[in-house]
Amino acid sequence: MTLSPDQAAQSLQEIEKTARRSAQAHEYAHSSPQFILWGLIWMVGYTGSYLLPNYGFIHGINWLWFALVVAGVVGSSILGRRRYRDLAPDAIAKAKAIGFRWGMTCLVFYVFLIATFAVMRPTSPAASGAFVPLIIAAIYAVMGIWRGLRFLYAGIAVGALTLGGWFWLPEYFLLWMAAVGGGSLILVGLWLRKV
Amino acid sequence: MAELNTIIHQPVRLKIMSALKALPPGDMLEFVRLKKIVEATEGNLGAHIQTLEEAGYVTVEKDFADNRPRTRVRLSREGRRAFEDYVAFLRGILEG
Secondary structure, three states: OOOOHHHHHHHHHHHHHHHHHHHHHHHHHHHHHHHHHHHHHHHHHHHHHHHHOOEEEEEEEHHHHHHHHHHHHHHHHHHHHHOOOOOOOHHHHHHHHHHHHHHHHHHHHHHHHHHHHHOOOOOOOOHHHHHHHHHHHHHHHHHHHHHHHHHHHHHHHHHHHHHHHHOOHHHHHHHHHHHHHHHHHHHHHHHHHHH | OOOOHHHOOHHHHHHHHHHHHHHOOOOEEHHHHHHHOOOOOOOHHHHHHHHHHHOEEEEEEEEOOOOOOOOOOEEEEHHHHHHHHHHHHHHOOOOO
């Protein structure tokens, strides 16, 4: 059996198209539990901040959120490790290196937030509670531009819901973020799992 | 000149191999997810996976997840090599 250059080009295009779809679906499937985990953390954190606004602050640091972020990072790394389970040894080494870079990225992000709060001095817990999701929304949107439109939609949803709560429901903003912000992350996680 | 690999060249099998090759080596794809990516019916996909398995290009693992039966497919080392040879063959045709 022989192939013409046109047929060969067509097959290569098919390979590229299917590989792109597969890689994207794979990325979505592994991101799904991470979205659900962080949605739950947002729910607990924002509900705690609303119900007990002065609880957990020691020397100006909000230990409730600090503990939740640490729990989230540990949970994320456990979920990430599940990703290694079936991989070949060389792919495990590569995945671990990527996981390490993600961990470092989270650390840089956390230090950036603390530094930003130290310089900008948010006027209320709600202001810092709005700033973080807006940054996260921007990160998702940028990821969406490069890695798959569903992340872009997630970024737009989180950003719009944060701004909506901030401007229209200022007195219930923290509760809004617990229910709608955390809830939307969980829904996005479930949506990605369906791909 | 190398010959066309007719096992891989069949359109559905080509999609299966492309989808599996896009994953990190050793990683598996669930049957239901593969069905959506390849856009094939269950019976059709099953038959083509069997052909690829018989050729030694994929391995199939069946287990239970959340109390439900789960079938996962993985590209074998031999399958990865055969697919790379197939792609090189196509590129060779384009480059004349």
